[in-house]
Amino acid sequence: MPIFDPTGLVIDRTRPIGLQIVDGLRTRIRAGKLPAASRLPASRELAQLLGVSRSTVLSAYEQLYSEGHLTATVGDGTYVAAQTPPPAAPAIATPDTADNAFHSQTAARLRALGDGIARPGPPRAFRAGIPAMDGFPFDTWARLHARYWRHTSSEQLGYADAAGDPALRARIAEYLSGARGLYCRPEQVLVTSGAQQAIALCAQMLLNPGDVAVVENPGYPRAAAAIALTGARLHGVDVDAQGMQTDALPTGRRHRLAYVTPSNHYPTGVTLSLPRRLALLDWARRGRRWIIEDDYDGEYRYRGVPLPPLASLDERGRTIYVGTLSKMLFPGLRLGYMVVPPELAGSLAALRNHLDRHCSTSEQVVLAEFFAQGHFQRHVRRMRRAAKSRRDALLAAWELYRPGGVATPVIDAGLHAMLWLPSLAEERRWVRAARAADIELEPLERFWLPASKAPSHGGVVLGFAGVDEDAIREAVQTLAEVVAVPVKMDRICKSDSALRIDAESVA
Structure with missing residues (x-):
């Protein structure tokens, strides 16, 4: 029977002693230096050898028992258990093996799209997509948050409605009717983790792999990525001084959706003209297609009167209006919304529920109160x-x-x-x-x-x-x-x- 040799088990008193014993014995067992059936010292004996307490050794043995490295027989002692041969060391990843590590179509699409990671660090000139966050009323927000946590109920600590907090949905519907001329019922409002999630949910719900989505070209790359990840193909339509060239809209059977930024095209800044808005709505009506209208910064206008949203002109219910609070509050809040035709509300809420349930309840309730007290306006x-x-x-x-x-x-x-x-x-x-x-x-x-x-x-x-x-x-x-x-x-x-x-x- 192999004899246990404690040589090398040197205890560093500045680190957790029990973990050192576990790591030391585990390493020897896996390396074959303590072969199967090796008898280990009794806990009292090993404690004396190492100059530690017996309880520390007992805890280390218990951990190794649970991992399957040791076995014990009452009255006989503690032994090294038979070990399953360790797997062969993995080959060092090369570009080829790394690319083939995932075999799903989604992984392949992600590789084609890139990571899209936002720039870290505080804002600096001229980072796009960032509002004047230094003007945010942090004291007011902190006070509302503190009030929420002082008076929260057990119901608000559990899972919530996937469509969003009812009070916040009502406040958003009220705000849109006054500020954007878009009249909707609270039941049509779905609160999302930013506009990006709203676009992704719509794409997943409305497109099948192989369908074609029409997008502005040039256009917002993150929206194009969210659509492409569904397996749909992208069809770019040129943009001129009046916005997307609607006379170039394709009419194929599989052209199921259009994504547009009509109020302030991103990136060129042009506005989709009224005749083209009407032409786009007619394209959607005739082909029973859908329009995703991204009104990402519609609150900011410095000249002229803004044209009404597409959704407010749509009499056939083919437009999904997407908004974000990132450009008015701060991006880290991760709250946005969409206004959807009534027949889509239940399905989109169910899809959201299956993906990540809902947004943070506390942030939604606090934002609803931020609206109610007039702070948002x-x-x-x-x-x-x-x-x-x-x-x-x-x-x-x-x-x-x-x-x-x-x-x-x-x-x-x-x-x-x-x-x-x-x-x-x-x-x-x-x-x-x-x-x-x-x-x-x-x-x-x-x-x-x-x-x-x-x-x-x-x-x-x-x-x-x-x-x-x-x-x-x-x-x-x-x-x-x-x-x-x-x-x-x-x-x-x-x-x-x-x-x-x-x-x-x-x-």
Whole structure:
């Protein structure tokens, strides 16, 4: 019978002693240094050898018993159990083996789409998609949260309605009727984890693998990704000065859905004209198709009167209206909503329930009270003023410094500006130069569908609401320095028919 040798079991008094005994014995057993049927010392004997308490050794033995490494017979002692041979060491992953580690179609689609991970760290110029979070009333929010936890009920600590908190759904419906002219019943409102989840739920519910979804091109890449993950194919339709070119809408049998950002196209910032809104609704009606209307920043408008949402013009109930609270409150809240035709409400809520049940109850209840006490409406007005001030700061600084000789952008709505550049090469030069100066620019090329033909021009997207006016002015001045080589800038001519690129030298 093999004899137990305690050599090497040295106890470090600064670390948990029991874990050291377990790890030391387990390592020897797995390495074959303590073969099967080896008799271990009695717990009292091993404790004396190691200079530890007997209870510590007993606990270590119990752990190894539970793992199947030891066996014991009453009156006979403790022995090493017969071990199952360890599996062969896995091969070091190579690009080929890593790609084939998952075999599902979803994994393959994810690899094609990339990770899409958001940039970490605090906002800086000119990160897109970030509102003026420094204007959020944190004290009020904290007070409402504290009140919720002082008075919460056992019911609110359990699972809740997948469609969302009833009070919050009622407040959202009330707000949309007054602010956006969209009249709906609370039963049509579904609260989601941001607009992204709303888009994904709609795509899963309304599309089969092989169906075709129409999207704006260029357009919002995360929406395209959510749709593509269902196995549907994407059909891009060009955008001009009046928005998506609805005369180019496909009419095939498998073209089941269109995703659009009509109030403020992302990224170009154009508005879908009323005639084209009506044409899009007619396309959906005639083919019994669906429209996902993403009104991601409809609260921000600096010039003119906003056109009514598609959903408010839809008399046939083919439009799903998607909104987010990320652009008005803060993205980390992860709350959005959608207004759906009544016949879809139950099915979408059931799908949500099967995926992740519901959003945080506490956040929903607190937000409903934030609405009820009038804080949300006051915050909307505060955020609009902040966004307009920062937009004006960007325009003034751009007029003063003219980075690269590029004309001052037009910003009628939203939280970002679109800058057109004469070529893809110039676009990439700007992005590289800005990155070296700790300035964030979104390249236009990431908004084109992968199968798109190479664009004849480039561009960059600038978010302007996430930092204050001083930071904006400083970033514009720095950008002017790092892209100092004048470019032959293309002028965007917003005609009735298209966004034309007219070559024009910039002095």
